Amino acid sequence: MTDITMIRAAASRLAGHARRTPLLSSPFLDEIAGRRVFVKPECLQHTGSFKYRGARSAVSALDAATRARGVIAFSSGNHAQGVALAARQFGVPSVIIMPSDAPRMKIDNTRALGAEVVLYERATEDRDAIGAALSAERGLTLIKPYDEPQVIAGQGTIGLEIAEDAAAMGITRADVLVCCGGGGLTSGIALALEADAPGLRARPCEPEGFDDAARSLASGQIERNARTSGSLCDAIVTPQPGNLTFPIMRRLCGPGLVVTEDEALHAMALAFSRLKLVAEPGGAVALAAALFRADQIAGDAVFLTISGGNVDADVFQDALARFA
């Protein structure tokens, strides 16, 4: 199970590979939020999202012989690109199983990063069976997107960096708002903060209608979403919190925060005008929570992640047209 020792070991393996993202801020955002807002822009990470950290952590943790046979992942988005790049950097093959209706751009990017993309029909084919057959045939290792200890450890390195930067600024108590899908990022950050900044508390942020983590934290047990598609925040929509991530979140995280899709788009427009950053809708929910749920946050400072920036131009243009 992931612990702080694993997170520190992941940080060592990521050093010189993952970007050490800065903390950004804007007096204009501080004014909206009513407190100082510190933004961790993982959209600037390699492949445009934090997922590269967990993928590189997991691929680098494999023993050399296992790794040499290659890795496999199921993903239509950010995890796919993270695994593809990490595998290419080690010179090992990667296979990504993607739905045939995934955005062309994401398929092309994943291929361009060196992965073999295997498409399946959502309606008629069983992706797990396809993946199992390929893994057995080639000896590939499955890299899960969040319910995998070394992936959680890799995402936790973001928490180490936030803790270090907060200490340098003398901030010892604050909420850390995290864009939350399956909970790999949230639980990893929570573990890192527990060790290095115990007065900082991770809180998952989700879009309305897909608030499984918030409801699970409230009830104390894993709750499912009624649906898992139809959200602009697709990058962070999962059926339910992970079996490994939820116990960590239950032990360490503060209450979840939930924002509307329009608030996420509005936050994207503010990230554009005030931070000069490109956020994807799911990557903007924590910024939206900091700005538009200020009454649910305590203290004179708040930290948050922008978890990714892989957004199609038409969605981004729409966010600007409506909210910039």
Add this chain to the structure above:
Amino acid sequence: MTDITMIRAAASRLAGHARRTPLLSSPFLDEIAGRRVFVKPECLQHTGSFKYRGARSAVSALDAATRARGVIAFSSGNHAQGVALAARQFGVPSVIIMPSDAPRMKIDNTRALGAEVVLYERATEDRDAIGAALSAERGLTLIKPYDEPQVIAGQGTIGLEIAEDAAAMGITRADVLVCCGGGGLTSGIALALEADAPGLRARPCEPEGFDDAARSLASGQIERNARTSGSLCDAIVTPQPGNLTFPIMRRLCGPGLVVTEDEALHAMALAFSRLKLVAEPGGAVALAAALFRADQIAGDAVFLTISGGNVDADVFQDALARFA
């Protein structure tokens, strides 16, 4: 006159205030350019452009009694915001003289940063007379946008950072492409590279029709632009290279690079999709040169600045609609 000692002193004064921007990259940009591309994103600097560095350098270099009386600047854009923020941080008044037809957003931002904005009519009023009267009356110190040694020193801190990062990567020979208006950024970077990375060479980049630096370097004397308005790249359009900056550029810089306005917009779209950064048109000319003038560049690596990201949403949407 600005020298490396002044640049290092400016770096000390800026430490803990200016952001130490990272170097970003993308394999997709490398492929277009045919070499490794390293991007210095000064759009992430405070106030959204590199101008904060020079402004803070100049304001912090004043003796305390002079500074306390306040500062004044002429600017319709990025320099205004840099001076306003630097003055506010020192708790001293700032007056910014802006044309009444400046974008409302820039006027509002400059006021929000604490400056007193004095508007004048371009057609009927003499901004220099207005500024001179205010300066005399209140004892304000004029902070020029580029032809000012301490401003050049502040911009030069970007060159120190590029030199340090290049050395860490083992890169000793490369062109450094710089978005160029009056030449403060280009000449400051050139001086820093001369001292700390003599195999790296600064080269000014400009939009077609406003290529006064390129033509001046070619002829060996200061050349003027035929016009100084009507460019989307307004942030980096000036009548001619500065009297202080040009001799530095002539001594140290490689030939200028010139791109079209459409190429700058195309580069903005690629900064969006590949770097998750918001660049303004003038701030994207060096990226455009790296991508679309590759035949005029030597070596297997190139560095470049994205000098600012203060772009109106409608211009950005247009760039995405046409080139993303």
